Amino acid sequence: IEELFLRNLFFEHFITKTMNIPELFKKMKSIQINLINFIENDDDMEEKYQNLTGKIKDEQIFKDRDKFKLFIQLLSNVIKNHNRVNNFLAKIQKILIFIKDEIKQTFSNYEIFDFFKNNKIILLFLIKENIITIDKRIVDIITTDKFKLRKYPEYFYKEIKPFIGNDMNEIIVSDDYENNRKKGENENYLCQLIREDSIDQFITYVNRNDLYLQKQIKMSIYETNSLMMHKQLTLLDYTFFYGSLQIVKYLLSRGEKLTESLWIFAIHSDNAEIIQLLEDESLSPKNDE
Numbered sequence: 001i002e003e004l005f006l007r008n009l010f011f012e013h014f015i016t017k018t019m020n021i022p023e024l025f026k027k028m029k030s031i032q033i034n035l036i037n038f039i040e041n042d043d044d045m046e047e048k049y050q051n052l053t054g055k056i057k058d059e060q061i062f063k064d065r066d067k068f069k070l071f072i073q074l075l076s077n078v079i080k081n082h083n084r085v086n087n088f089l090a091k092i093q094k095i096l097i098f099i100k101d102e103i104k105q106t107f108s109n110y111e112i113f114d115f116f117k118n119n120k121i122i123l124l125f126l127i128k129e130n131i132i133t134i135d136k137r138i139v140d141i142i143t144t145d146k147f148k149l150r151k152y153p154e155y156f157y158k159e160i161k162p163f164i165g166n167d168m169n170e171i172i173v174s175d176d177y178e179n180n181r182k183k184g185e186n187e188n189y190l191c192q193l194i195r196e197d198s199i200d201q202f203i204t205y206v207n208r209n210d211l212y213l214q215k216q217i218k219m220s221i222y223e224t225n226s227l228m229m230h231k232q233l234t235l236l237d238y239t240f241f242y243g244s245l246q247i248v249k250y251l252l253s254r255g256e257k258l259t260e261s262l263w264i265f266a267i268h269s270d271n272a273e274i275i276q277l278l279e280d281e282s283l284s285p286k287n288d289e
Contacts, residue, residue, distance in 0.1 A: 024067070027059045032074060039082065039091050049091075053098055062102040072103070072115050079119050080226050083270045089184070093125055100131055113138050120155055121184035121224040127159060139163040150229040154221035155181060184224035191217060194235070197244035213254055227268060237262065243271030252277075260284055 034052040041048060061067050079092055096103075103112060112132045116122045126132045139160045142152040153160060158177075180187045185195065190211075193202045206213070216232040223229050227241065239247045240262045252258070258278060263285035266274045 024070075027067075028070060028074065031055050031059065031061070031071060035075070035078065035095075038095075039078070039088060040085060042086060045087075045091075049094065052095070056098075062099075062106070065106055068102070068106055072099075072107075076115050076119065076122075079116070079122055081268075083268060084225075089121065092122065096122070096125065096131070097129070100129065104131060109133055109135065110137060113141075117141070118226055119224070120150070120152065120229070121181075124156070124181055124184075127156075134159045134163075136163055151219070151221040151223070155224075180222040184222060186217065186220040186223050186228075188218060188220065190235075191220075191238065194239050194244050194247055195242050197242070197246050199246040199250060202247050203250065213251060213256060227264065237265055240265035240274060241268055243269030243274050245271060245273050248274060248277070258283060 031052070034048070034055045038045070038048040038052045056062075056071070059067070061071050075092075075095065082088070107115075109132055112126065113123070116126060123132070127134060132138075134156070141147065142156060142160065143164065147153070153164075176187075185191070190202075190205060193205060205211070213235060216234055217238055219229075219232065225241070228238075233241075236248070236251050236256050239251060258281050260278075260283045263278060263283070266278055267285075269275075
């Protein structure tokens with residue numbers, strides 16, 4: 001998180017011309033600490049929420065467009081990269097409701113979309129809360145090849161249908177469609193078992209269906225985790241991402257091999273035992289990760 005924060009801080013070169021960088025860093029670092037404390041801890045959750053919102057008010061973030069923008073970029077990066085611990089999305093949504101009026105008053109519809117364009121599930125929430133409105137400019141972006149690869153048109157089919165006519169195959173908008181969009185995860189039953197690390201049910205499912213353990217997981221239109229939206233993943237990739245240690249050990253016992261490409265999933269899982277497996281094999285992260 002600190003690395004992402006610092007990257008944003010120094011990339012925002014226009015701020016360097018108008019603000020004292022050490023002072024700005026100190027203020028944003030304090031907000032960041034309160035943000036992470038709120039996200040990662042369920043104990044005294046309301047108190048931690050009040051600490052965060054109080055700090056935002058004290059630093060007068062809403063009164064300075066540049067500082068407000070920096071805070072939103074920090075929030076967007078946390079949403080994109082942080083492990084989705086218990087109540088993660090609910091807490092993010094609570095923060096977005098807190099800044100709802102100010103963000104609409106300060107930034108244009110397109111700017112708000114641009115802040116969160118890499119977060120499908122958050123964009124859906126912003127649409128539902130009337131914080132952003134789908135218009136032709138946004139539709140033109142999410143129907144480009146980059147976003148098609150991540151299945152944005154299907155995920156937002158209900159919202160973009162008035163703009164695309166018959167240019168896309170009809171998607172049945174059912175209760176499952178709405179529920180799956182809100183969950184933002186692969187709806188496949190096998191994926192659910194992995195996320196829950198349900199080892200007994202997983203083994204039963206594998207044996208009953210004579211499942212090939214090196215199979216790739218079918219990409220889902222409902223997937224919203226940025227690491228998994230645009231690439232085919234193996235079962236081992238998926239178990240590492242969710243830190244499902246019991247299923248990881250089972251797959252390894254059945255002949256699956258650890259590789260350096262698993263590092264990015266292991267880091268995201270924030271599971272010390274998962275990370276230790278790679279360290280024990282003296283595997284180093286790939287240079288591009």
